[in-house]
Amino acid sequence: MKIAIIGAGEMGGAFAAGLLKGDLFKAEDITVANPHENKLQRFKQLGASVTTDNKAAVTDADFITIAVKPKVVKTVVDELKDSLDYDGQVIVNMAASVSIVQLSEWLEKDGKVPEIVQALPNIGIAEKASMTFLSPAPQSSRHLSQVEAIFNSVGKTHIVEESLLSSGTALSGCGIAYIMRFVRAASEAGVELGFEADDAKNIVVQTMQGAINLLNANGGNPEAEIDKVTTPGGMTIRGLNAMEQAGFTNAVIQGFKGCLN
């Protein structure tokens, strides 16, 4: 099984890095393409096949991942169209806000379109910890289980209707940034409370790790975990109420929803 990744930026690069840490693909069966050689060096050093030629990248690939900015997708499709095998190759599109209808229109050749699967991961994919939303085009389910296996090898997957993809992108793709912002804010609190910046950040990350492990182990109800920490009349409830007075829950909801405006 071979995969081509067109675009070695933040997302394509993170995907390649995650796949190279796994064992689903041999390193040489992962081809990374980008017009700038300097973006390819680190993948070459890890044994991946690299090229500045998109057409060469898709030769023999079973899965072709498009990981360029949305406005570049049509250029890439136009360039690759004649080199694609519509019966055997699957197009996996990572560009947010490029629809299946739009892709099908751009890819259409003699009345045919290849299998298309929309895949919206987050950059946690570099550490094999992505939350990836998958949405196949109609009549594109032949290889869906293989696409699912690829993304399950670098995190978790959730198959959704295309109409839910942007909401999934908000929660997961953008969500990584919102969670990082929480880490930054909590670390700044740690500094004000007397810790060195690095120590504060490490303490916040380890605390977050504890919260994640508790959620994973105990069925995943955050309110139940909060109750275990919150002594009546104690410290935690004073902090929680202060956070709410400052608009914490509302700010978080507005943030996740705001990216869709």
Ligand SMILES: NC(=O)C1=CN([C@@H]2O[C@H](COP(=O)(O)OP(=O)(O)OC[C@H]3O[C@@H](n4cnc5c(N)ncnc54)[C@H](O)[C@@H]3O)[C@@H](O)[C@H]2O)C=CC1
């Ligand atoms: N960064 C993220 O967290 C996420 C990004 N995405 C999607 O991934 C796509 C890429 O985003 P980023 O990686 O953040 O952008 P980026 O700008 O970091 O990467 C894009 C890469 O494509 C390369 N490129 C430009 N023209 C090309 C061409 N004709 N052929 C091949 N490569 C070309 C650029 O040199 C660059 O390395 C976007 O469509 C975005 O919506 C989706 C989910 C999360």
Ligand SMILES: O=C(O)[C@@H]1CCC=N1
């Ligand atoms: O900010 C963006 O537009 C992309 C989509 C999800 C993460 N990055």
